[in-house]
Amino acid sequence: MEIISLAVTKIENGHRAAARVAYAGGGEEDLWFETPAGYPPSSSGNPWLALLLPLAATLREGISMKLPVDIELLRGAENLLLLWKHWYPNLAVVPIDAPLQSRPAQPSGVASFFSAGVDSYFTVLRRPDAQYWITVQGFDMPVTANEAFARHRERLSRIASSHGKTAIFVRTNIRQTRWKEAHWEALAFGPALAATALLFENYFSEVLLPASCAADQLFPWGSHPVSDPLFSTTTTRIVHEGLYSRLDKIRFLAQYPEALRELHVCFRGRDGRGQDDSNCCRCEKCYRTMITLELLGALEACSLFDREQFDVRRIRDIFVTSDIDEGFFAEIRGFALQKNRPDIAREIATAVGRSRIIRRLQRLSRLRGLWRINTYVLPRLMRNALT
Numbered sequence: 001m002e003i004i005s006l007a008v009t010k011i012e013n014g015h016r017a018a019a020r021v022a023y024a025g026g027g028e029e030d031l032w033f034e035t036p037a038g039y040p041p042s043s044s045g046n047p048w049l050a051l052l053l054p055l056a057a058t059l060r061e062g063i064s065m066k067l068p069v070d071i072e073l074l075r076g077a078e079n080l081l082l083l084w085k086h087w088y089p090n091l092a093v094v095p096i097d098a099p100l101q102s103r104p105a106q107p108s109g110v111a112s113f114f115s116a117g118v119d120s121y122f123t124v125l126r127r128p129d130a131q132y133w134i135t136v137q138g139f140d141m142p143v144t145a146n147e148a149f150a151r152h153r154e155r156l157s158r159i160a161s162s163h164g165k166t167a168i169f170v171r172t173n174i175r176q177t178r179w180k181e182a183h184w185e186a187l188a189f190g191p192a193l194a195a196t197a198l199l200f201e202n203y204f205s206e207v208l209l210p211a212s213c214a215a216d217q218l219f220p221w222g223s224h225p226v227s228d229p230l231f232s233t234t235t236t237r238i239v240h241e242g243l244y245s246r247l248d249k250i251r252f253l254a255q256y257p258e259a260l261r262e263l264h265v266c267f268r269g270r271d272g273r274g275q276d277d278s279n280c281c282r283c284e285k286c287y288r289t290m291i292t293l294e295l296l297g298a299l300e301a302c303s304l305f306d307r308e309q310f311d312v313r314r315i316r317d318i319f320v321t322s323d324i325d326e327g328f329f330a331e332i333r334g335f336a337l338q339k340n341r342p343d344i345a346r347e348i349a350t351a352v353g354r355s356r357i358i359r360r361l362q363r364l365s366r367l368r369g370l371w372r373i374n375t376y377v378l379p380r381l382m383r384n385a386l387t
């Protein structure tokens with residue numbers, strides 16, 4: 001794939017950087033990011049190299065561009081491709097052809113991504129030196145969800161200014177382009193965050209990517225303490241921040257009434273069709289978070305969760321999608337026993353047991369002749385599941 005042009009233009013209330021990408025197999029399209037007024041995006045090749053890397057590895061196409069890239073990032077990109085190939089053998093180590101950038105001036109600001117979820121709230125409260133909080137429309141929240149994003153934006157701006165920080169909002173269409181062929185969770189969301197960080201490489205010497213997992217829960221994933229720093233350049237460090245467990249993070253946040261009031265974790269949204277500015281209180285992630293908050297006696301204080309919808313007997317309906325997620329639930333179960341809530345611990349054990357059976361049946365249903373499992377058995381088992 002080749003970046004055949006980069007246009008940085010002024011738009012209403014900001015700037016747009018649009019890269020025209022031509023694919024080796026044919027076809028061209030624009031991938032764009034919009035940044036706010038006062039923050040024109042970098043015109044180097046660095047954000048685009050970070051962005052295209054997971055797609056190039058997925059499509060098995062080399063990357064070629066005339067935009068200059070940083071030597072440190074270029075070396076990091078080579079190592080990223082080798083790491084990803086080791087994690088996911090279907091991906092390819094592809095060549096990168098781009099001229100080297102001469103060293104730019106050293107910026108000094110520190111930024112963090114912020115969505116008011118558990119990981120990013122924890123990060124900004126523990127790292128008050130992060131003066132700039134970046135939120136992207138077009139990653140978890142669709143680029144078309146303008147009304148929901150306007151409400152989200154209003155809330156996040158208010159939180160940032162109450163801490164004396166600057167909120168920076170970015171929009172992008174990348175998940176509406178071929179770029180979405182790179183697997184978002186397993187591979188591409190870390191590179192997308194790094195690419196966004198590097199759009200601001202002229203302003204920030206350090207950008208924090210809030211960690212998703214604890215040190216003892218690590219596995220190959222789109223954002224990871226080994227891969228994220230490899231997106232650093234000579235002048236901007238990309239930092240994977242805070243290898244604490246989700247339980248530890250929520251415990252920490254429970255000391256901050258404002259964080260409880262504003263906590264927003266849901267990807268499903270009100271109508272179940274995608275993230276908006278609400279917590280649906282019916283999905284696995286909402287429920288998992290609500291259990292921990294309930295054990296801490298903090299659920300009532302969370303304005304964006306509806307405590308009325310929390311029912312201990314529904315915990316058994318949670319579908320635990322993988323062995324990795326079982327680890328999260330094992331931790332919460334241990335905490336429930338510590339808090340003398342054997343009822344919650346029992347329900348979690350039931351959910352984990354049921355989910356194992358369902359996952360086994362899902363695997364079996366892929367075998368020839370066992371399609372009936374898919375048609376008759378799984379729909380019944382999953383009818384009330386919280387997914």
Ligand SMILES: [Zn+2]
Pocket residue numbers: 265266267268269279280281282283284285286287
């Ligand atoms: Zn939800």
